[in-house]
Amino acid sequence: MVLTLANPVGIAAGMIVPPAVVTGGTDMPKTFSKLLIFLSIISAISVLLTLPVCRNKPTIPPSPSGDDKKNTKLPFLKGLKQLLRNRPFLFMAAMWSIGIGTFNVFITLMEQMLCPYGYTDKFTGICGGAMSLTGLVGAMVASIYVDKTKNFVPTLKTFYALAMLTMLGYLMVSYHPHQNAAVLVLLCLFGFFGYGLLPLMIELAVETSYPVNTATAAGVLWMCGQLAGVILVLVSQQPIFERELSTVQKEVAQCNAQANPKDLTYAGLFIATLGSLMTSVFVSFFRTSYKRLHNERYATLKDQGGNVPPLQVHY
Numbered sequence: 001m002v003l004t005l006a007n008p009v010g011i012a013a014g015m016i017v018p019p020a021v022v023t024g025g026t027d028m029p030k031t032f033s034k035l036l037i038f039l040s041i042i043s044a045i046s047v048l049l050t051l052p053v054c055r056n057k058p059t060i061p062p063s064p065s066g067d068d069k070k071n072t073k074l075p076f077l078k079g080l081k082q083l084l085r086n087r088p089f090l091f092m093a094a095m096w097s098i099g100i101g102t103f104n105v106f107i108t109l110m111e112q113m114l115c116p117y118g119y120t121d122k123f124t125g126i127c128g129g130a131m132s133l134t135g136l137v138g139a140m141v142a143s144i145y146v147d148k149t150k151n152f153v154p155t156l157k158t159f160y161a162l163a164m165l166t167m168l169g170y171l172m173v174s175y176h177p178h179q180n181a182a183v184l185v186l187l188c189l190f191g192f193f194g195y196g197l198l199p200l201m202i203e204l205a206v207e208t209s210y211p212v213n214t215a216t217a218a219g220v221l222w223m224c225g226q227l228a229g230v231i232l233v234l235v236s237q238q239p240i241f242e243r244e245l246s247t248v249q250k251e252v253a254q255c256n257a258q259a260n261p262k263d264l265t266y267a268g269l270f271i272a273t274l275g276s277l278m279t280s281v282f283v284s285f286f287r288t289s290y291k292r293l294h295n296e297r298y299a300t301l302k303d304q305g306g307n308v309p310p311l312q313v314h315y
Contacts, residue, residue, distance in 0.1 A: 018125065079212035083220055088208045088288035093224045095160070095286075096201050098278045100225030101232035102167070103194060105271050108233050113264045116245050118177040118252035127187045134188040135195025142196035150293060152204045157283045159200060163193035164279040171268050177252045210292035232271065241267035 018035055074082060083089050106113075111124045138159075146155055170186035173179050202218050209217040235241075242262040245253060255261035 074212055074216075076213070076216055079209075079216045080220070082212055083209055083217065086209055088286070089205060089217070091282070091286055092201065092205055092208065092288075093221055095278060095282045096205075096221050097224045097228035098275060099160070099163075099194070099197060099201075101228035102271050102275050104226075104229030105232050105236050105267075106167075109236060109264060109267065112255075112261065113268055114174060114183070115255035116249040116253045116261060116263050117174060118254055119174075119180070119183070120254045123180060127184055130184060131187045131191030132195070133191075135191035138192035138194075138196035139199050143199045146200060146203065150290070152200065152207060152290065153286070153288065156197065156200045156204060157286070159193045159196045160279055161283055163190060163197060164275050166190040166193060167275065168272055171272055174268075175265060204288070207290045207292045208288045210295065236264070236267040236271060241270060 107128060110128060111121055114124050114127075115121070142155060142159060146152055149155075166186055166189040170183065170190055173182045173186060201221065205217045205221055206214045241264060243266065245261060245263055249263060253261065
């Protein structure tokens, strides 16, 4: 869960820094090149710093199920085959994909969606950064709560539903010019609940897929999410979802005229409809068992030959 929290910090920096560094006009190519060089240096330093400290596994197992001496993890291919037969995990992978894909669409197209309604690039960057930072708080709150209560499924469903509701509220408000405060607040709430899903999904995926290696389960989730993000971003930019700016929009728009801005209202409605349908299905029908937690709780009893309670299904 801890490493998952680093994601919002990087995205916040990526949303706040570029609008502040890259200037318009004739200096734009030069400042943009400087930004790319700076990002390349930071990325290279990050990679070099991880080389001497990263290990295949921690010295001290983080939990009883993580002790290789007591538990045999499945090889990669066997684990992958088991994941493909695990219906709760596949359900989660679909929900994760839609969630990550939706988030990628909003992060990638946020400026294009907001500028026709009078919102500047700098305001968009502030919104993206604030959304990511409040998401960091949401992920911490969700992680601490679930770590103490082990209520993975109810908490996940609550965060997923609230994230979708705040996203719908943001779309409704952002289509009206000069609602800066409301847009910022709703995006912060969307970040709080949306980012809170990340550690919950990863942990629940590990619980659902045990004894598959945690890296395999998490890797499949991230791969599906990024693939869905690319697809949804490309689909959202198709001509069918684009409209020419109206007369009112042209009067208040803060877009770069050279970029030939379009009204992406239909793209936002498409993503909102898809997300709403998937959220309704997920909240209504998802159920799973906490396999890893069950194994840790009753490992000693099982070794002593006692009667181990059956797996409980959580809704």
